[in-house]
Amino acid sequence: MKKNNIGYLLREGVRGVFLHGFMSFAAIWVTVACLLIMGTFGLVLYNLNEMIVDLEQENEVLVYIDDSYSEAEAKSVGSQINMITNVHNAEFISKEEALERFVEEQQDEDIFAGLEASTFRDRFAVSMEDNSLMKQTCEEIRRIEGVAEVTAHYEISEGFQNIQKILNIASAIIITVLFVVSMLIISNTVKLAMYDRKEEIAIMKMVGATNGFIRWPFVVEGFILGFAASVLAFFLQWGLYNFLEIQIASVDTLQLISLVPFVEVIELVAICYAVVGFVVGVFGSLLSIRKFLKV
């Protein structure tokens, strides 16, 4: 592309957007709808993943220490547990603390008033970095000297992992379908614009225009459509997310659900929308140009 042409090609691209005003308007809004659905799915998935991670961390493994160990000896086992790669944290719980927690959990605390701490064992509440490796990690903990017993709820951990897998697959399918739909919509808009200017393109070819020269205004047009759609979708997504956050916070029964604040994901959402808008716009238009260049 020659330097002399840049201004002209950009102007032509912008002109194309306004020349096919209705089609451009329709393409932008349909793409906004697709981006919003994609973005909403992405954010729902992100929040569910965060919730699952929180829940998983609550699914702790309890490591009981041999009764014959004193409290100081029992505490020293903790350093060996912490040395295992997949262990995120090992919190020591003494017999006394274990008793207190047990009594607090009971509905009628008085029944257990006479219970002695020696009934319980010193223990560690261990959280994992990756719950999918829980079984192997528990095996490694069992091999540590002084560990009497390890109790873990593998079925809960596996349940969370299955939910995550299903969510990831479903979201990937939906996002891919919507991505392709958005690209085809932009592609068809640019195709209509090109069809409208078929004669002009034929003349351009006849006077010696290169394919690049003909292609650029349409690429610029596609880029503007994609970019406009991504900016609009971003702000709508922001508004929608904040609205949902307020609604969830105002309903008592939904207090368990805690959404990640939008400001925490704002950069990620902005980058994703910008990239998707660019790819959908530019590649959508490139898709439609090829057949018009065969003159």
Added chain:
Amino acid sequence: MIEFRNVYKVYEPGTRALNGVSLKIEDGEFVFLVGPSGSGKSTIIKILTAELQPTSGSVFVNGFTLEKIRRSAVPYMRRTLGVIFQDFRLIDNKSVYENVAFAMRVIGASEKEIKKRVPYVLELVGLENKSRRLPHELSGGEQQRVAIARALVNNPNMIIADEPTGNLDPARSLEIMMLLEQINALGTTVMVVTHEKELVDRFTKRVIAIDEGQVISDGMDGYYAYEEE
């Protein structure tokens, strides 16, 4: 310079459009290419502009060998030609000035060059006072002058005019032919494809006659010579 050496063109169903055409047009010549409908004239133009590839034979256009030309080189070959069509092929929503300037923008000319060259060419074709008009505000003859200006603006080696007077009345047709003769006098090779024998016979120029895909006559004797063959 253009040269066809034993060129054949066969279309898909087996129709032979060109049947061993050999001809040569030197730089600076003015040539009429005549023949009835379906004789192969349009195929010759399409091969010259690289819209079609010959089935066999060799074609040379202003230093390019067309049967070997790469797709990326086609635009550069086309810049050595200025093509004029019967239906003018102007862009309706661009002014006369813009229609001509457009051909310069396509090849990357600067605004300074465009502002200098376009008024000169419009003056040459007699449209200097109509540069802001849109094509539909002009007569047929004037529209064809815009097309000629567009073909000339990049200073091509050769002008190919495909039935340039087909949509014009006799007086306007004569004006266009005289304009093309004037352009030829300035050094540009001109090839006019036509079947208007009265017009051809008014000019004492080389006439190449085509029929059934073959050159059946080539000389300075006018259109009637071809009819008497």
